Amino acid sequence: MKARIHVTLKNGVLDPQGKAIEHTLGSLGFDGVNEARQGKFIELDIAETDEAKARETVTAMCEKLLANTVIENYSIDLEQ
Amino acid sequence: MKAAVIVFPGSNCDRDIQVALRQSMGSEPQMVWHKDADFDDVDLICLPGGFSYGDYLRCGAMSAKSPVMKEVVARANKGVPVLGICNGFQILTECGLVPGALMRNSNLKFVCRDLHLKVERNDTVFTKQYQAGQNIRIPVAHHDGNYFVDAEGLKALEDNGQVAFRYSAEDGSVNDHSNPNGSLNNIAGVYNAKGNVLGMMPHPERLCEDVLGGTDGRPMFDSLVAALS
Structure with missing residues (x-):
């Protein structure tokens, strides 16, 4: 199973x-970006099937x- | 007094602390590899600066889970003094021995220079040989020293006197201008609730000899030796 974690x-x-x-997006002419938030993406291949x-x-x-x-939230998506 | 310096893969200030401790103690601290959870009983444990595990995932995240840290946490909880400097501070926050987290500097720049700190209190084993309110000059060198804790946590720190040092100007004033990294309330170092664990971003061990340009870091190590011998 794949676990994808943001x-x-x-x-x-x-x-x-x-x-x-x-x-920087603004300076490249991409208007209309209200906010950018950076995070991490972690992908795990796990043996568990349940x-x-x-x-x-x-x-x-x-x-x-x-x-x-203390500073971060996470979300988990699972895919068989 | 016996002291241990924990050495992680990627530590690079372990020798600096060793030299500073040797100078103040007059004897050799024990250098403990991070896989050696079974080290001698000591009066002081130091977590050095550096880039342990290459700062992978988050600064200090991997080291906080290394075998030796379980033992360090257990001893700290029994009251053994623990000093974490720079990456050592990051490791202390990651294993929960001190509150908060250290985020990327707000200006996104690596800051590497001498700056000034206001000593908040001098009734701890770490600071007895400073004066409360004293302004000292200590080097910093970090990219992730922006101290954050939630509003409730910040209030608790301030109310309990757990702020150890604040970034200040040369004249001792503490304001946004003297804040090098965006830390809340200019916080440069914090104690745990019991006061036996100190985490700080600046490097007192780098300014302990005249030949290095100053000695404002030395009273910390002299304080520890006086209190723990």
Whole structure:
């Protein structure tokens, strides 16, 4: 099973890299970008085939290592 | 006094702390490889600066999970003093020994220069030989030193006196202009609630000898030796 994890900064946490992306897009003439937020994408190939168990395991992985929950949120998509 | 310096793959200030400790202690600190969870009982544990594990995933994230850190957390919780400098501070936040997180500098630049710090209190084992309110000159060298904690956490830090140092100007004033990285409330270093764990971005170990251009870092190591010997 594939687990695709997006890690993003929480709302209210300043994202200076996102700001820089936003400004550069503006300077390239791409108008209308209200905000840019940068995050991480992590893809795991896992042996577990049961979706509920896989979600539980990947959630534990996010809590323990993949995300820093002081500043980051995470979302998990599973695909058989 | 016995001290241990934990060495991770990618640490690069471990020798600097070793030299600073040797000077203040008059004896050799123990250098502990990160896989050696079973090290001697010591009075002080230091986590050095550097780029452990290449800063992969997040600064300090991998090191916080290394075998030795379980032991460091257990000892810190029993009251053993732990000093984390720069990457060591990042590791302390990642393993939860001090609150908050260190994010990319707000101006996105690596900042590498001497700057000034206001010493908030001098009643801890780390700062007895400074004066409360003293302005000291200490080098910084980091890309991810922008201290963040949520509003509730920030209030708790301030209310409990857990702020150790703030970035200041040469004249001692603390304001946005003297903030090199966007840290909330100019925070350069924090204590845990019990005050036996200190994490800080600046490098006192790099300014402990006249030949290096200053000695404002030395009182930290002298304080530790005086308190723990």
